[in-house]
Amino acid sequence: MADSLYANAVIGDASLRNDPRGSEFAIALALAFYLAGCTLLVTTGPTLGALHAFAAFIVLTAVGALNQLLPVLTHAPNARAGSISALALAFAFGFSLLIAGFYGAPTFAPAAVVLATSAIVWVVWSLFRLARGESERRTRMLLAVALAAFLTAVGIGAGMAGQLAGFAEVSLALSIAPIHAMLAIGGFAGILVITISYRFVPMFAIAHAEKYGHWAPAWTAVLGVIVAAASLTGSTIGARLGLASVVVALITLGAQHLTTIASRLRARLDVSLQYGRVAWTFAAGAALTAFAATWITELFPSVIALALLGWLSITILGYAYKVVGFLTWQGAKARMPAARLPALGSAVDLPMAYGALALLTAGALATAAFMPFAPQIAQIGYDLYALGGMTAVVSIARLAALYLFASEEGRGTEIDHRATR
Numbered sequence: 536m537a538d539s540l541y542a543n544a545v546i547g548d549a550s551l552r553n554d555p556r557g558s559e560f561a562i563a564l565a566l567a568f569y570l571a572g573c574t575l576l577v578t579t580g581p582t583l584g585a586l587h588a589f590a591a592f593i594v595l596t597a598v599g600a601l602n603q604l605l606p607v608l609t610h611a612p613n614a615r616a617g618s619i620s621a622l623a624l625a626f627a628f629g630f631s632l633l634i635a636g637f638y639g640a641p642t643f644a645p646a647a648v649v650l651a652t653s654a655i656v657w658v659v660w661s662l663f664r665l666a667r668g669e670s671e672r673r674t675r676m677l678l679a680v681a682l683a684a685f686l687t688a689v690g691i692g693a694g695m696a697g698q699l700a701g702f703a704e705v706s707l708a709l710s711i712a713p714i715h716a717m718l719a720i721g722g723f724a725g726i727l728v729i730t731i732s733y734r735f736v737p738m739f740a741i742a743h744a745e746k747y748g749h750w751a752p753a754w755t756a757v758l759g760v761i762v763a764a765a766s767l768t769g770s771t772i773g774a775r776l777g778l779a780s781v782v783v784a785l786i787t788l789g790a791q792h793l794t795t796i797a798s799r800l801r802a803r804l805d806v807s808l809q810y811g812r813v814a815w816t817f818a819a820g821a822a823l824t825a826f827a828a829t830w831i832t833e834l835f836p837s838v839i840a841l842a843l844l845g846w847l848s849i850t851i852l853g854y855a856y857k858v859v860g861f862l863t864w865q866g867a868k869a870r871m872p873a874a875r876l877p878a879l880g881s882a883v884d885l886p887m888a889y890g891a892l893a894l895l896t897a898g899a900l901a902t903a904a905f906m907p908f909a910p911q912i913a914q915i916g917y918d919l920y921a922l923g924g925m926t927a928v929v930s931i932a933r934l935a936a937l938y939l940f941a942s943e944e945g946r947g948t949e950i951d952h953r954a955t956r
Contacts, residue, residue, distance in 0.1 A: 554613075554615070554616040555603065555616075555862040555863070555865045555866050556616040556620070556866065557599070557602055557614065557615070557616030557617065557618065557619030557620050557623075558599040558600065558602050558603045558616075558619060558862055559599070559859075559862050559863065559866065559935075560599070560616075560619070560620045560623055561595050561596070561598045561599030561602070561619055561620070561622075561623035562595070562596055562599040562600070562855065562858070562859060562862070564595050564623050564624075564626075564627045565591070565592045565593075565594075565595035565596040565598075565599065566592070566855075566928050566931065566932075568588050568589075568591035568592045568595060568627070568630065569588070569589065569592040569848070569852075569924060569928060570924070570925060570928055571588045571634075572585050572586075572588030572589040572591075572592060572924075573920065573921035573924040573925055574921065575588055575634075576917045576920065576921055577914075577917050577918055577921045579638075580913075580914075580917065581836065581839075581840075581902070581906060581913075581917070582637060582638075583637045584634045584635075584637035584638050586839070586843070587630060587633055587634050587637065588630070588634055589843055589844070589848065590630070590719065591626065591627065591630035591634075592848070592851070593724050593847060593848075593851065594626055594630070594685075595623055595626055595627065596851050596855075597723075597724075597727055598619065598622060598623050598626065598657065599619070599623065600731070600854075600858055601661060601678070602614055602619045603858070603862065604731070605661070605664050605665065605668070605678075608670075608671050608674060608734060609665065609668030609669070609670055609671045609674060609675050610668055610669040610670050611664040611665060611667055611668040611675075612664055612667050614660075614664070622653065622656065622657055625649060625652070625653040625656075626650070626653050626657075628649055629646055629649035629650035629653055630646075630650065632645050632646035632649060633646035633650065633696065636696070636699065636700075641700075643696040643697070643699045643700035644696070644697065644700040646696055647692075647693040647694075647696035647697050647700070648693075650689055650692070650693060650696075651689055651690065651693040654685065654686055654689040654690075655686065658682045658683070658685060658686045661678075661682055662679060662682060665678060665679055673750050674730060674733070674734070677726060677729070677730040677750075677753055677754075677757070678727070678730055680722075680726055680757055681722065681723050681724075681726040681727040681730065682723075684718045684719075684721075684722025684723045684726065684760070685718075685719070685722070685723035687718050687722070688715055688718035688719040688722065688723055691711055691714060691715040691718070692715050692719070694711075695711065695712065695715060710768060711768065713767040713768065713835075714764050714767055714768060716839070717760065717763055717764040717767060718760070718764050720839075720842050720843060720847070721756075721760040721763070721764070721781065721842075722757075722760045722761070722764065724847050725756065725760070725818075725842075725846075725847070726753070726756065726757060726760070728846075728847060728850050728851075729752075729753050729756060729788060730753065731854070732788070732792070732811070732850075733750070733753070735807075735854060735857075736792055736795050736796075736808065736811065737795055739805045739807050739808050739857060740795055740796055740798075740799035740804075740805065740808055741799055752783075752784040752785075752787040752788050752791070753784070753788070755780050755781075755783060755784040755787075756780070756781055756784035756785065756788075758777075758780055759776075759777045759778065759779070759780030759781035759783075759784060760777065760781060761777070762774075762776055762777030762780065763776075763777030763778050763781065764777070765777075771829055774829055775826065775829050778822065778825050778826040778829065779826060781822045781825070782819070782822040782823055782826055785815070785818045785819050785821075785822045786819050786822075788815065788818075789815035789816065789818060789819050792811060792812065792815050793812065793815075796808055796812065805857075806853070806856050806883055806885060806888050806889070807853045807854055807856050807857045808853070809853070809889070809892065810849050810850065810852060810853020810854075810856075810892055811850055811853050811854075813845075813849055813892060813896055814845065814846050814847075814849040814850040814853065815846070817841050817842070817845030817846040817849065817899065818842070818845075818846040820841050820845070820903075821838055821841035821842035821845065821846055824837050824838045824841055824903070825838045825842075833907045833908065834907060835907075836903075836906045836907050837903040837904070837906060837907055840899060840902040840903040840906060840916075841899065841903045844895075844898070844899040844902060844903075844920055845895075845896075845899040845900075845903070848895075848924070849892070849895055849896075849899070852891075852895075852924075852927045852928075852931070853892075855931050856883055856888065856930075856931060856934065857879075859931055859934060859935050860879045860882060860883070860934050860935070860938070861879065863934075863935045863937075863938035863939050864876060864879060864938045866938065866939070867938040867939070876937075876938060877937050877938075882934055882937050883930070883934055884930050884933055884934075887926060887929070887930040887933075888927070888930045890923075890926060891923045891924070891926035891927035891930055892923070892927070893923070894919050894920070894922050894923025894926060895920060895923035895924060895927065896923075897916075897919045897920075897923075898916050898917070898918070898919030898920025898921070898922070898923055899916070899920055900916070901913070901915055901916030901919060901920075902916030902917060902920060903916075904916070
């Protein structure tokens with residue numbers, strides 16, 4: 536039944552749940568970097584420093600979310616909260632050094648060392664946990680592909696940071712930057728979002744999982760990313776073929792997303808799925824714009840805006856309403872087993888959440904539209920997006936605070952999977 540799948544996968548069987556504190560800490564750091572990215576976008580524009588603040592947001596969210604999801608979805612081994620927190624701190628330190636380097640500090644070399652070391656530890660450890668998993672073979676395979684793409688992207692990025700530190704010609708770093716971006720955005724973050732969506736969308740909608748369709752579009756996206764990344768600096772035809780495959784995959788996945796939502800058992804569409812519906816539109820737009828950019832190179836900044844600010848960030852923020860809510864509820868329940876906690880279905884401030892979504896959408900669209908051809912008015916997009924991002928983070932923080940600061944005497948409706956209908 537979809538109800539039991541949803542409850543078990545999101546809330547989880549007690550024997551499969553990690554201590555939520557490690558994931559909470561990683562996601563809190565992620566949201567801090569997201570706020571930093573929004574601030575830098577407004578104050579310094581779409582610089583590489585701002586771009587990598589958003590990259591830190593995605594990576595740290597992945598660290599926290601996968602730590603919690605691997606045992607529940609795949610029956611992989613649990614991890615200690617302290618280990619996840621230490622790993623999150625290492626990534627945060629490395630990204631801080633990298634961002635500082637883009638603003639003039641002599642920190643590229645140490646950033647490369649810290650980030651490369653952190654990536655190797657996390658990827659090897661995560662692959663070991665995936666190999667120990669006992670279910671969800673296709674999920675584990677796609678997650679392994681995403682992690683491999685991440686490690687490759689970090690390796691290239693570390694080499695680029697070394698070049699920027701003065702160990703080689705900067706022109707070499709510029710020449711391989713498109714491959715780094717394709718692997719990081721498409722190969723790692725994109726495949727990760729696609730893989731998790733196969734499970735999250737039916738769960739959040741309380742819909743039949745098979746409505747999300749077969750896994751062929753996901754593997755088509757993988758193949759397209761590999762071909763495009765291998766061809767970006769050499770074969771224009773190869774890049775177009777790869778990107779065309781990604782376009783087909785993302786449009787198909789977006790259609791499956793809408794089909795799943797239409798088959799839901801809920802009376803009201805979940806806020807996370809409203810974010811996801813907008814995000815999949817950005818995904819298709821980013822892929823189509825990337826395909827067009829093989830002819831009109833000025834469009835490449837728009838691709839980054841649509842993919843990073845639109846598809847990936849809006850998806851993650853949307854899922855965060857559920858993930859952060861359940862993690863903090865789980866922690867509160869562990870502290871106070873007898874407490875009656877507010878139901879998650881009524882805990883989100885919907886006007887604030889939807890207001891944030893409207894601002895994020897308008898800001899990402901304006902940024903993508905104006906940045907390549909009218910940069911003098913693109914600041915409008917940056918300001919709208921940053922305001923939406925900050926509003927979304929405040930909304931998520933208010934949700935978390937309901938459970939983090941709950942007391943035994945608190946009044947509410949005991950949360951279970953029925954409360955999410």
